[in-house]
Amino acid sequence: MTVSVVQFGGSNCDRDAVRALAHLGIDAERVWHEDGLPADTDGIVLPGGFSYGDYLRAGAMAARAPIMAEVREAAADGVPVIGVCNGAQIGSESGLTPGAFTTNASARFQCEPVHLRVERADTPWTAAYDAGDVIEVPIAHGEGRFEIGEAAHADLVADDRVLFRYCDADGEVTDAANPNGSTDNVAGVLGERDSVAVLMPHPERATLPDLGRSTDGAGILEAFA
Amino acid sequence: MTAYTATVTVRLKRGVLDPEAETTQQALERLGFELSDLRSADRFEVDLDAADADEAADRADEMAERLLANPTIHDYEVAVAER
Numbered sequence: 001m002t003v004s005v006v007q008f009g010g011s012n013c014d015r016d017a018v019r020a021l022a023h024l025g026i027d028a029e030r031v032w033h034e035d036g037l038p039a040d041t042d043g044i045v046l047p048g049g050f051s052y053g054d055y056l057r058a059g060a061m062a063a064r065a066p067i068m069a070e071v072r073e074a075a076a077d078g079v080p081v082i083g084v085c086n087g088a089q090i091g092s093e094s095g096l097t098p099g100a101f102t103t104n105a106s107a108r109f110q111c112e113p114v115h116l117r118v119e120r121a122d123t124p125w126t127a128a129y130d131a132g133d134v135i136e137v138p139i140a141h142g143e144g145r146f147e148i149g150e151a152a153h154a155d156l157v158a159d160d161r162v163l164f165r166y167c168d169a170d171g172e173v174t175d176a177a178n179p180n181g182s183t184d185n186v187a188g189v190l191g192e193r194d195s196v197a198v199l200m201p202h203p204e205r206a207t208l209p210d211l212g213r214s215t216d217g218a219g220i221l222e223a224f225a
Numbered sequence: 226m227t228a229y230t231a232t233v234t235v236r237l238k239r240g241v242l243d244p245e246a247e248t249t250q251q252a253l254e255r256l257g258f259e260l261s262d263l264r265s266a267d268r269f270e271v272d273l274d275a276a277d278a279d280e281a282a283d284r285a286d287e288m289a290e291r292l293l294a295n296p297t298i299h300d301y302e303v304a305v306a307e308r
Contacts, residue, residue, distance in 0.1 A: 057295060100297040107244035147298050
């Protein structure tokens with residue numbers, strides 16, 4: 001398994017992702033978006049950062065880069081794809097997953113640890129957890145408020161496409177535990193296939209033991225193992 | 226071919242929270258202005274040549290659909306004028 005971590009101008013979590021994956025024994029390399037996906041790509045990470053300076057909307061420019069057509073094709077073929085933070089914004093902008101991530105209700109950039117409730121444990125991203133588990137993973141974003149129209153939200157819930165919700169330390173999904181005003185406390189969603197996911201929190205920042213408080217995010221990246 | 230300017234106005238759908246507009250409103254109020262509400266929008270002015278105004282509008286519409294607006298959160302309108 002070789003994981004391609006797609007690097008756009010302004011990506012800044014690409015090295016973190018490679019290092020976290022290497023720590024888990026997963027072969028990963030950074031791929032400059034203009035070079036296209038390597039033929040041996042068995043997994044794809046859209047990393048965090050500020051691609052194209054968040055011009056127009058966060059993720060809007062990168063989502064229209066030619067490599068994203070290859071990413072969508074790979075995703076449709078079953079290659080696991082995860083978008084983290086700016087990668088989540090790119091993923092939703094490119095149609096890999098439903099909804100949109102927009103300005104935090106606080107209108108502030110927020111960098112803090114949050115708790116997530118694992119809503120589905122039967123996906124590659126959550127095989128390490130049980131449904132209802134609470135994990136601690138940090139967020140660092142100004143535009144992470146999940147928005148989706150009412151009808152599309154009903155479909156999202158009915159189709160069981162919510163992967164993570166913001167919750168308190170006890171797993172209660174409350175307004176107080178919602179850091180950015182996301183609809184229904186949604187922190188991460190699945191695409192048409194369970195092998196495609198995006199989330200605003202950073203699992204790669206909660207994988208290396210030396211980084212501090214949590215290694216709860218490692219289970220998400222282990223999907224590539 | 227005629228030279229047109231297509232003006233694409235992109236705004237949040239009604240009911241979608243706009244924290245930037247709220248913050249801007251608060252700043253205006255802090256300056257002493259009285260206002261009941263404030264909404265913001267993005268305006269793109271696209272210069273293009275087209276056979277007629279309808280074709281110019283169609284092309285600007287496609288630009289909005291494919292990039293300038295995000296249909297999940299935005300409404301948009303297109304106005305075309307000869308340049």
